[in-house]
Amino acid sequence: MAKNLVGNHIRRLRFNHNEMTQQQLADKVGVTRQTIVALEKGNYSPSLELAFRIAHAFGLPLEEVFYYGEHVE
Amino acid sequence: MTYQEKKSIVSIVAAILIFGLYCAYKYANYPAEGLTTDETFHYWGAFVLVLMLVSIIAHIVISIIFNIIFRMTTGEKEPRFADELDKLIELKSNRNGFFVFILGFLLAMGSLVMDGPVQNMFVIMIVAGFLSDVTGSVTRLYHYRKGV
Numbered sequence: 001m002a003k004n005l006v007g008n009h010i011r012r013l014r015f016n017h018n019e020m021t022q023q024q025l026a027d028k029v030g031v032t033r034q035t036i037v038a039l040e041k042g043n044y045s046p047s048l049e050l051a052f053r054i055a056h057a058f059g060l061p062l063e064e065v066f067y068y069g070e071h072v073e
Numbered sequence: 074m075t076y077q078e079k080k081s082i083v084s085i086v087a088a089i090l091i092f093g094l095y096c097a098y099k100y101a102n103y104p105a106e107g108l109t110t111d112e113t114f115h116y117w118g119a120f121v122l123v124l125m126l127v128s129i130i131a132h133i134v135i136s137i138i139f140n141i142i143f144r145m146t147t148g149e150k151e152p153r154f155a156d157e158l159d160k161l162i163e164l165k166s167n168r169n170g171f172f173v174f175i176l177g178f179l180l181a182m183g184s185l186v187m188d189g190p191v192q193n194m195f196v197i198m199i200v201a202g203f204l205s206d207v208t209g210s211v212t213r214l215y216h217y218r219k220g221v
Contacts, residue, residue, distance in 0.1 A: 031156040032152040044158055
């Protein structure tokens with residue numbers, strides 16, 4: 001399996017948004033919890049549409065939720 | 074382990090059990106004397122049709138039982154829809170499953186070209202169908218665990 005180069009801060013953002021659960025985020029953006037788990041593990045690069053929906057769910061621009069390549073916190 | 078991973082494992086086990094038990098049953102009832110060509114086609118035609126019917130019914134029953142056990146043990150409901158990740162994984166699993174079946178189909182045609190008995194052709198096709206089913210489920214399990 002090729003290394004996924006699209007990373008994200010979903011886990012941290014969920015925590016910062018009143019400790020939102022994976023299921024709550026999944027319901028907000030219209031996917032299953034499994035997909036949120038895969039995204040947080042870095043096992044899946046979402047479609048552009050889903051990436052925008054997740055960013056909107058956190059009220060942030062796309063680049064504050066997702067990044068490409070190496071990222072240093 | 075998530076719902077989809079558990080479901081893939083159940084699907085693999087169910088496919089092996091159904092196919093294994095059905096083949097064992099049919100093997101015990103295999104006609105002892107040599108069959109004429111017409112009887113051979115009839116026997117294997119019935120074999121495939123009944124296997125498909127039994128397999129569909131058994132999969133539905135196993136799926137219902139699995140969902141009930143999943144709800145009871147985890148307290149979660151099974152996902153009611155397939156999202157983009159599910160559809161992508163389904164496409165990959167179908168691709169791999171079809172690839173295995175096409176290989177089996179070509180082998181079966183090859184056995185006819187090599188003047189092999191008609192039974193060989195049917196056996197290869199049936200085994201290819203089974204392997205294709207298992208390959209699809211294994212692919213699904215792999216992608217749900219390792220990602221896409």
